[in-house]
Amino acid sequence: MSKLKPPVNSADHQEGNINADIILVEYGDFQCPYCGRAYPLIKRLLKERGKDIHFVFRNFHLSEIHAHALAAAIAAEAAGKQGKYWEMHDRIFENQDLLADDFLLSSAQLLGLDMKQFKMDSKSEELQTKIESDFDSGVRSGVNGTPSFFLNGAKLLTYDETYQSLYNAIQSESKKISH
């Protein structure tokens, strides 16, 4: 059974309730259409069960098949440096068809980021290292494609691209915890 390595920590981008007992981690690629399809499902899940779920997104860019995946990951991380990680993350997934360098720049502008800082951060080694270490942790944890989900550290094998499959997984995990 594939296990999440390392566990969720302060380097991760977190959404929902960070004190919740249920931790859902997604390894995703900003250009992956399957991740694009998972995006609204996660949004809905956080809307409906957000107080019970601690959600984390880690980068798993498949650069050989997705030419813009790394640039998108960098843009999201760079936006994160200015406190707008999730805004950029959401904007990219909501406009996946438009994904390209100019789209990322105009998105940064739209989010009101300090552009000079954004461009500087985009080139920083720190961000590259963060993205690489996300990918490393994915490989080590047994990520076999995108999106891959981990529920409280264990790879979620029942996700079938439906909301129901995510919802059911959360339900059964909360039952397990409360017992």
Next chain:
Amino acid sequence: MILSKGNTAPGFSLSATPDQKISLADFKGRPVILAFYPADWSPVCGDQMALYNETLKYFGKFNAQLIGISVDSKWCHKAFTENRNLHFPLLADFQPKGAVSALYGAYDETDGESERALFVIDEKGIIRWSYLSPDEINPGADGILEALEELSESK
């Protein structure tokens, strides 16, 4: 049953491209990862070969060579390789169909396809780790990396 740890890896020579053949013996002195898989052109982002293409640098740290093998023809492999931008060879276990897969115990007679089986072979040609995954489950790269680590630590 797939061949298990301790067995000598059966030799083979198969087409990698329309004008190139690759033999297991070509890689003597290096660890080799053999990844048998059912077919080219499985869904994009969960594709096992696309994943390994991204993890080549991890295998490279152990100087290991990755080889994919399926019963698809060399022409099919060529198109698939170009489409997915793959940087490692895919061998065509095409004629006689599935013969090399069968040598490793990784041929599914019913479907006429290779099974999803992984082998890590050491520098001397001995199988050090093998794993059979259900057809529909991409086994990821973590098992391979653990096997390569163990191999390099045992030296």
